[in-house]
Amino acid sequence: xxxxxxxxCLDIKDGRTVKGVNFIxxxxxxxxxxxxxxxxxxxxxxxxxxxxxxxxxxxxxxxxLVEKVAQEINIPFTVxxxxxxxxxxxxxxxAGADKVSVNSSAVRRPALIAEIAREFGSQCVVVAIDTKFExxxxxxxxxxxxxxxxxxxxxxxxxxxxxxxxxxxxxxxxNDGAKQGFxxxxxxxxxxxxNIPVIASGGAGTKEHFKAVFxxxxxxxxxAASVFHFGEIPIPELKSYLLSxxxxxxxx
Amino acid sequence: MxxxxxxxxxxxxxxxxxxKRLGFDCLVTDDMDQIxxxxxxxxxxxxxxxxxxxxxxxxxxxxxxxxxxxxVLGICLGQQLLCEHSEEGNTDCLGIFKAxxxxxxxxxxxxxxxxxxxxDLKGDxxxxxxxxxxxxxxxxxxxxxxxxTIGTCQYIxxxxxAMHRDNFYATQFHPEKSAGVGSVILKNFLEIHLI
Numbered sequence: 001x002x003x004x005x006x007x008x009c010l011d012i013k014d015g016r017t018v019k020g021v022n023f024i025x026x027x028x029x030x031x032x033x034x035x036x037x038x039x040x041x042x043x044x045x046x047x048x049x050x051x052x053x054x055x056x057x058x059x060x061x062x063x064x065l066v067e068k069v070a071q072e073i074n075i076p077f078t079v080x081x082x083x084x085x086x087x088x089x090x091x092x093x094x095a096g097a098d099k100v101s102v103n104s105s106a107v108r109r110p111a112l113i114a115e116i117a118r119e120f121g122s123q124c125v126v127v128a129i130d131t132k133f134e135x136x137x138x139x140x141x142x143x144x145x146x147x148x149x150x151x152x153x154x155x156x157x158x159x160x161x162x163x164x165x166x167x168x169x170x171x172x173x174x175n176d177g178a179k180q181g182f183x184x185x186x187x188x189x190x191x192x193x194x195n196i197p198v199i200a201s202g203g204a205g206t207k208e209h210f211k212a213v214f215x216x217x218x219x220x221x222x223x224a225a226s227v228f229h230f231g232e233i234p235i236p237e238l239k240s241y242l243l244s245x246x247x248x249x250x251x252x
Numbered sequence: 253m254x255x256x257x258x259x260x261x262x263x264x265x266x267x268x269x270x271x272k273r274l275g276f277d278c279l280v281t282d283d284m285d286q287i288x289x290x291x292x293x294x295x296x297x298x299x300x301x302x303x304x305x306x307x308x309x310x311x312x313x314x315x316x317x318x319x320x321x322x323x324v325l326g327i328c329l330g331q332q333l334l335c336e337h338s339e340e341g342n343t344d345c346l347g348i349f350k351a352x353x354x355x356x357x358x359x360x361x362x363x364x365x366x367x368x369x370x371x372d373l374k375g376d377x378x379x380x381x382x383x384x385x386x387x388x389x390x391x392x393x394x395x396x397x398x399x400x401t402i403g404t405c406q407y408i409x410x411x412x413x414a415m416h417r418d419n420f421y422a423t424q425f426h427p428e429k430s431a432g433v434g435s436v437i438l439k440n441f442l443e444i445h446l447i
Contacts, residue, residue, distance in 0.1 A: 001406070002366050002407055003386055070265060070266060070269055071269050071273075074270060074273070074428060074434060075388070075430075075431050076388060076390075076429045093263075095265070096266055098390075098429065120262060121298060121299060122392075123298065123363050123390045123391075123392075166363060166365070195362065196361060196362075196363075197361055221366070252385045252386055252431075252432070252433055
């Protein structure tokens with residue numbers, strides 16, 4: 001049986017792992033390679049690295065980090081942040097990443113999704129969507145949540161799938177950092193509407209929140225950062241809890 | 253020396269890293285003589301079947317692969333290309349395994365991405381592996397079950413998670429991305445001694 005994935009996310013700035021709370025305050029949570037190895041040992045199913053301040057000058061640092069991570073870990077990992085062109089993707093995949101995630105650049109130029117899918121296959125294109133509930137609808141935001149994209153999360157997810165996205169990484173900005181649980185309604189709506197995996201992100205605070213998102217939506221995985229980085233929810237404990245709740249989870 | 257065949261398919265770096273982590277020397281190459289001379293050959297790949305086969309033919313690697321007598325391990329697209337025919341791009345493949353490769357019917361999410369369990373394990377690739385252990389899959393096409401199937405996975409329908417004939421082995425999943433279980437399977441392959 002296909003298992004639900006538990007995915008720690010490492011936000012990277014200047015080669016170090018950081019985690020924003022509601023995308024603003026940032027605390028240091030360590031060396032990304034060491035952290036990645038710890039997560040693999042604990043049973044993480046996949047990792048996501050988001051370069052939150054990616055600029056052209058920092059690109060080389062990121063590639064170096066991807067190479068180091070690829071040498072050290074033996075589970076799939078995704079790299080995102082500052083990807084604007086097929087050439088950026090080629091460098092990251094060549095360094096050993098399995099997938100790339102695109103966000104703002106794909107909103108600005110949706111054809112980017114199709115270009116990456118055509119060149120490297122849909123399986124390596126994750127479209128990350130940051131969405132916020134306001135004025136009674138879930139709208140898309142770009143640039144780390146600062147710029148309104150004037151489109152709805154569901155519409156964008158469907159368009160991304162049509163263009164060749166292999167997965168949707170759906171982050172609720174309302175929930176992110178608040179530790180009150182995942183945004184079940186929009187995660188349910190998007191995961192029921194597309195025929196590609198949806199990863200729920202933003203809001204994990206307790207083990208029960210993971211159970212809820214897997215039971216009440218069609219999410220294929222759940223992503224979190226700070227609850228893992230600071231040891232608030234140890235992954236082995238989370239996985240044995242979910243298993244006891246009859247959620248299909250990998251335990252070997 | 254382990255040769256990893258280089259061609260126009262992705263994910264080769266991860267395979268190289270995994271082999272090196274297990275302490276084996278390896279070489280990523282498209283050189284026929286180096287491939288023929290290797291103790292073992294790994295034929296990895298994430299990509300599209302018709303363009304991959306076109307590349308192999310153009311570089312005469314199709315004949316080289318068919319003629320290999322040392323242990324060969326196809327991974328993911330590598331397994332599919334070792335089959336007879338793939339629906340992806342209506343492609344004639346290498347024909348080592350009798351199976352056909354088909355697209356998953358859209359009864360669930362496609363591609364099949366993530367950790368899924370192995371059953372009906374047969375042979376020496378599985379030393380230390382238990383039925384129901386999970387390994388990592390990413391694919392939209394699958395190899396049918398046939399007499400060469402040595403491991404089965406269930407997603408939408410049962411398909412060949414691993415295959416074996418003579419010196420040819422293959423896995424649809426990615427041992428190099430399947431954590432500890434994957435390392436054991438890869439090590440089992442690297443330690444095969446053909447009689």
